[in-house]
Amino acid sequence: MQFPLIDHHGATQGVTGSCHQLRMDASHSLLIDCGLFQGAETSPEGRSAAGNLAIDFPLDTVKALVATHVHIDHVGRIPHLLAAGFKGPILCSEPSARLLPLVLEDAFKLSVSRDQAKVERYLQLIEQRIIALPYKTWFTLVDTAELRCRVRLQRAGHILGSAYVEIDLTYPGQGSTRILFSGDLGAPHAPLLPAPKPPYRADILILESTYGDRLHEDRRTRRQRLQAVIEQALADRGTVLIPAFSIGRTQELLYELEDIIFRRARQRAATAPRSRGQGELGVDWPELPIILDSPLASRFTTVYRQLQSFWDQEALQRVKCGRRPLGFEQLVTVDEHADHLQMVRHLADTARPAIVIAGSGMCSSGRIVNYLKAMLGDKRHNVLFVGYQAKGTPGHALQTHGPKGGYVDLDGERHTIRAGIATIGGYSAHADRHGLLNFVTRMREWPGEIRLVHGEASAKRALAELLRSRYEQRNRPVTIVTPD
Structure with missing residues (x-):
């Protein structure tokens, strides 16, 4: 089996339920987000939003969860992840570490129990699991003779604390592979937050596509x-x-x-x-x-x-x-x-x-x-x-x-x-088509594989066509995948 592998447990049929698993080798994997499905959207298995709270994939190799930001469609299934037996840390930015307990308290009360003693025990467990990472700083998650994994968060400009995730994997006798999960990218000119800056490089990019087929109003x-x-x-x-x-x-x-x-x-x-x-x-x-x-x-x-x-x-x-x-x-x-x-x-x-x-x-x-x-x-x-x-x-x-x-x-x-x-337009906290394209093309080293998630089918199609066109103009190879 050729590693790394990426499994998508959400955000493939629409814009909610974000949950992605990076399988680094046979015994180590990493979850990026674990969010709720909302509205009429379904899981990859076809279950509707209302009934799809359970964690229906094995957790035995999952060493950590990285939360890109604290919106419920990215973190709302964490109570169920813990109930399913997840024992690892929750990595997030410093602002998200302050905000996440508030979000999860609300999610716990809505979907599990309002009993105050249970809520307090649960919050204590959450706060013990959280590891707050400063932006721009590498964190070593795995360091063995067979695998080295480092994680770094960069500002995504979507909400306070939002981040895109750079993951650096090194295997014996190979150079490093850089995998980037965009989370939700923000738009320029947003109040309170600096605009996101693209990274230097990525080999594999998992990119949101919410507004991949349109431009925002000014x-x-x-x-x-x-x-x-x-x-x-x-x-x-x-x-x-x-x-x-x-x-x-x-x-x-x-x-x-x-x-x-x-x-x-x-x-x-x-x-x-x-x-x-x-x-x-x-x-x-x-x-x-x-x-x-x-x-x-x-x-x-x-x-x-x-x-x-x-x-x-x-x-x-x-x-x-x-x-x-x-x-x-x-x-x-x-x-x-x-x-x-x-x-x-x-x-x-x-x-x-x-x-x-x-x-x-x-x-x-x-x-x-x-x-x-x-x-x-x-x-x-x-x-x-x-x-x-x-x-x-x-x-x-x-x-x-x-x-x-x-x-x-x-x-x-x-x-x-x-x-x-x-x-009224212009208030989306997501990057539009132009912003998503710039995030890719302003990297010094463009990714050879792009996986489009977190978007309607039409948005993913339009963004895929735009990216292929830009790669062709620069005579660069690319594989674009739209998981389903």
């Missing part, structure tokens, strides 16, 4: 587009609901909203008393409540604030000027469930102008569902999507059928959509 003007869409929505004199993932997207939105409020307040100061600083549609941004209704997102945001050393220069400069990008005055956090229900009733009854950010990002669970059930039937309210909606999720149904006055099923009940539905 990210540099997205704040203006966000402001315009929200002002248009608030002209209906209702609430704007923004479904957002608790980590990453929520913090980016808060960062952008703080900047809008800051600029509007500055305009108010410059034009008072003549204007009172209101926008063209009567939106008084400095007085507009921004409601973060997600205990998990609030906890993540607190950790984001504590990890400012990993922010980019623009964000640090704002802090230096006395601004609080993730903790501004207009931000209202809702933690207790009773307070959440009261907020839903209040906004549904009064339809007062407000912005609500709540999870989950694809409307499949979480507090956003209660807002949607209470408000979708009222045309004064609006739902604004700023992220990818996987097929089979309520979010995708809302995007597809909402503009046509259709319906969506939530918690087994059918709801007619009268609220406005809008989508």
Whole structure:
């Protein structure tokens, strides 16, 4: 048997369930991510998302798990991995080491048990397993006469702590083989985070392809587009609901909203008393409540604030000027469930102008569902999507059928959509077609094998064609694989 070998246990039929196994020799392997399937996506064995939590591959050779980042579709099956008998360490970046216990606590409560004693024992086990790796630093995982394996994490720019993984394998009498798992790569001009830089080389590249068939809208003007869409929505004199993932997207939105409020307040100061600083549609941004209704997102945001050393220069400069990008005055956090229900009733009854950010990002669970059930039937309210909606999720149904006055099923009940539905581009935390291509072609030594994962079939096909064309232009050989 010729090593190394790569098995894919997820993210081959779509964009969730990331889990890849690098078999280094007959007795040593490494897992990269172990995530949940979401929406209508299935495992390679054909099991649907809802029933596919079990770990259905042998673990006897798995020496460690590397978590590229802490989104649930990359780490959500870790409780089941441990239950299946995995005994090795969990390697991740230093920021991810802070965030991962929060994510896994939530996953454990949702899928295993809410018993506090069990939760605490489980979290203690998780924290004992985590090894936090500094970026740009090699970590030796295996060092024997037959195999040497080193792992290095580099910034991926997707969310705080995200990394792509370089794995250096050396066998007796051979040179080293460099295998790179991209995880989820970020896009340039993202708030808070530096853009990812391609590595020097890779022999084998496992590359995400979420947006392999399209380009993002201009990210540099997205704040203006966000402001315009929200002002248009608030002209209906209702609430704007923004479904957002608790980590990453929520913090980016808060960062952008703080900047809008800051600029509007500055305009108010410059034009008072003549204007009172209101926008063209009567939106008084400095007085507009921004409601973060997600205990998990609030906890993540607190950790984001504590990890400012990993922010980019623009964000640090704002802090230096006395601004609080993730903790501004207009931000209202809702933690207790009773307070959440009261907020839903209040906004549904009064339809007062407000912005609500709540999870989950694809409307499949979480507090956003209660807002949607209470408000979708009222045309004064609006739902604004700023992220990818996987097929089979309520979010995708809302995007597809909402503009046509259709319906969506939530918690087994059918709801007619009268609220406005809008989508704004440029907020994806993933690299687009151009970014993915640059990640490959800006390496000094291009990979000879590329395996495309984490994308719809059309995205993988388009990216594969683009890569083959670029390799042909440079007269370089390449094998491109799309695992199924």
